[in-house]
Amino acid sequence: MASYDITLEWVGGPTRTVDISERETVLEAARQADAPLPYGCRTGACGTCVGRLLAVDRTASVDVDATEDPIDVADAFAYQREPRALKPRHRDDGYVLLCIATPETARRVAVGSQVQSELVDNPWK
Numbered sequence: 001m002a003s004y005d006i007t008l009e010w011v012g013g014p015t016r017t018v019d020i021s022e023r024e025t026v027l028e029a030a031r032q033a034d035a036p037l038p039y040g041c042r043t044g045a046c047g048t049c050v051g052r053l054l055a056v057d058r059t060a061s062v063d064v065d066a067t068e069d070p071i072d073v074a075d076a077f078a079y080q081r082e083p084r085a086l087k088p089r090h091r092d093d094g095y096v097l098l099c100i101a102t103p104e105t106a107r108r109v110a111v112g113s114q115v116q117s118e119l120v121d122n123p124w125k
């Protein structure tokens with residue numbers, strides 16, 4: 001069974017890399033590794049666990065105002081069920097629901113409540 005390093009980057013905070021098997025959700029693995037991610041429903045319905053994929057070659061710290069190149073979430077993660085909390089444009093912008101996403105490659109993901117607020121605070125998203 002394959003596993004991948006997923007680097008979780010809290011906006012304005014720490015970074016943590018967790019080795020996650022292809023059968024495990026990012027949220028499950030992060031919780032087992034004592035990496036506290038926000039969550040609610042754990043079924044893809046509420047959006048509390050949302051993360052944002054970061055460009056693979058980006059080495060600077062997370063900047064909430066930074067605009068990343070478009071990233072295809074489908075290349076990075078598989079979903080265990082339909083991500084109902086995300087609209088198609090959210091997926092196009094690299095947002096991913098970590099409670100139902102299993103990794104398909106090593107990636108960096110911006111996480112934490114600020115990522116969720118990006119969706120909530122911007123009425124155009």
Ligand code: FES
Binds near residue numbers: 041043050
């Ligand atoms: S915890 Fe609700 S969508 Fe992930």
